[in-house]
Amino acid sequence: MSKRLASFICLALFATSACAQQYDVVLEGGRVMDPETGADAVRNLGIRDGKIVRISSEALSGREVIHAAGLIVAPGFIDLHQHGQDLASQRVKALDGVTTALELELGAPDVAQFLKAKEGHSLIHYGSSASHVAARAAVLGAPIPADASPPLPKSGPVTDRPATAEQIRRIQERLGTELDAGGLAIGMGIQYTPGATRLEVIDIFRLAAERRLPVYTHVRSSGRVEPGSSIESISEVIGAAAITGASLHIVHINSSCLRDVLECLSMIEGARARGLDVSTEAYPYTAGMTAINSAIFNPGWQEKQGISYGDLLLPDTGERLTKDRFDVLHNSSTERVVVRFNNTQEAVDQAIAHPLVMIASDGLAGHPRNAGTFARVLAQYVREKGTISLMDALRKMSLMPAQMLERSTPAALQKGRLQEGADADIVIFDAGAISDRSTYEKLMEPSVGVRFLLVGGTILVNEGKIVPDVFPGRALRGPGKR
Numbered sequence: 001m002s003k004r005l006a007s008f009i010c011l012a013l014f015a016t017s018a019c020a021q022q023y024d025v026v027l028e029g030g031r032v033m034d035p036e037t038g039a040d041a042v043r044n045l046g047i048r049d050g051k052i053v054r055i056s057s058e059a060l061s062g063r064e065v066i067h068a069a070g071l072i073v074a075p076g077f078i079d080l081h082q083h084g085q086d087l088a089s090q091r092v093k094a095l096d097g098v099t100t101a102l103e104l105e106l107g108a109p110d111v112a113q114f115l116k117a118k119e120g121h122s123l124i125h126y127g128s129s130a131s132h133v134a135a136r137a138a139v140l141g142a143p144i145p146a147d148a149s150p151p152l153p154k155s156g157p158v159t160d161r162p163a164t165a166e167q168i169r170r171i172q173e174r175l176g177t178e179l180d181a182g183g184l185a186i187g188m189g190i191q192y193t194p195g196a197t198r199l200e201v202i203d204i205f206r207l208a209a210e211r212r213l214p215v216y217t218h219v220r221s222s223g224r225v226e227p228g229s230s231i232e233s234i235s236e237v238i239g240a241a242a243i244t245g246a247s248l249h250i251v252h253i254n255s256s257c258l259r260d261v262l263e264c265l266s267m268i269e270g271a272r273a274r275g276l277d278v279s280t281e282a283y284p285y286t287a288g289m290t291a292i293n294s295a296i297f298n299p300g301w302q303e304k305q306g307i308s309y310g311d312l313l314l315p316d317t318g319e320r321l322t323k324d325r326f327d328v329l330h331n332s333s334t335e336r337v338v339v340r341f342n343n344t345q346e347a348v349d350q351a352i353a354h355p356l357v358m359i360a361s362d363g364l365a366g367h368p369r370n371a372g373t374f375a376r377v378l379a380q381y382v383r384e385k386g387t388i389s390l391m392d393a394l395r396k397m398s399l400m401p402a403q404m405l406e407r408s409t410p411a412a413l414q415k416g417r418l419q420e421g422a423d424a425d426i427v428i429f430d431a432g433a434i435s436d437r438s439t440y441e442k443l444m445e446p447s448v449g450v451r452f453l454l455v456g457g458t459i460l461v462n463e464g465k466i467v468p469d470v471f472p473g474r475a476l477r478g479p480g481k482r
């Protein structure tokens with residue numbers, strides 16, 4: 001009997017036993033929440049071939065049934081900013097509710113190699129931008145090692161020197177190749193390449209605009225000291241977006257703007273009101289983290305950021321730094337990450353609650369944000385402080401990042417929504433219990449409260465545990481060659 005005939009008979013015999021097991025998976029009796037339509041009701045969900053096929057108050061039958069009574073059923077969280085792409089990071093992301101985690105800020109140095117290595121080996125969906133820092137480092141003569149994590153160049157002449165016009169042309173050419181390979185955007189860590197002139201930045205935005213793809217950027221500087229303030233840095237990229245027409249996503253507005261975060265957000269609001277396509281994100285921690293041998297720690301960092309050696313922590317040993325120790329690590333060619341305590345709780349709270357701000361983790365082993373970002377927002381801001389509603393939190397974690405991703409791939413239209421026809425990337429969690437557990441001491445402690453997670457219709461988390469030996473993650477790719 002053909003599939004079509006079978007479904008016709010099922011339609012005719014609606015809800016009888018002849019139609020038993022018509023779905024691969026049924027989620028029964030959960031509180032189904034969709035941030036796009038505002039739907040919020042107890043429903044049953046039927047999933048087939050990786051898609052949400054039916055949302056109904058009627059009983060549905062399936063080969064597998066998940067009892068979701070008392071639990072929230074929501075679109076899987078989409079993390080636009082995830083550096084750690086290893087399996088250990090993916091496990092803690094899944095237990096934090098994440099079904100898609102993309103390296104868009106910096107980008108993998110080699111997109112084709114990145115996508116190939118992950119195919120069939122990924123728990124959750126993945127993808128990368130084309131990396132400006134990597135293309136630039138390669139053209140200026142010191143390529144970033146393939147295993148660098150995060151993929152950053154060591155501070156030195158390569159990061160600090162301006163590129164010639166010819167070098168900028170070659171950087172654009174390399175970025176073009178990375179976009180041809182499936183890069184979703186251009187990622188720019190401008191603070192890691194302080195030698196990049198304003199013109200180089202505009203020229204890279206021009207390439208993005210030509211390819212009709214967005215720029216994700218870590219801006220040039222942060223703090224209040226001029227020149228080089230957060231305000232100036234946000235102005236630079238909004239200006240480049242206005243000049244070129246490229247869409248712009250400013251990463252971690254919390255750590256890039258610190259105590260001026262509301263000023264920076266008002267700049268983004270102003271740009272949007274003038275018709276520019278600018279978005280942003282934040283993570284819910286007062287400390288940042290980055291490579292200690294990177295150009296972020298070029299001379300002047302203490303004055304700019306208002307911190308000193310003792311505010312820096314080596315996460316693997318718990319060591320606080322001194323001047324001598326800092327000098328050794330900053331000058332080393334071995335990349336090590338350092339946690340910096342540079343922000344206030346007030347600024348973080350303002351960023352997370354702001355309606356323009358999406359949640360993105362900037363995740364990487366070494367900082368609790370890798371494992372705890374999404375559960376922490378649900379626990380602290382929705383449940384404890386009550387500064388955002390549950391639906392708004394879900395919007396910040398699923399719909400808004402999906403809408404941003406639509407600028408890179410139509411596949412994103414099926415994500416971030418809990419609707420018939422959408423991809424079955426679904427998180428099922430206990431709103432009363434969900435909490436982060438990772439700390440600066442216990443970095444990879446998984447969050448609790450995510451009871452089930454489906455990635456493309458495959459059950460990846462079952463009763464709060466990762467299902468072994470399933471790899472349902474698929475690539476998200478940009479449009480490739482024009």
Ligand SMILES: [Zn+2]
Pocket residue numbers: 105218251252
């Ligand atoms: Zn960054």
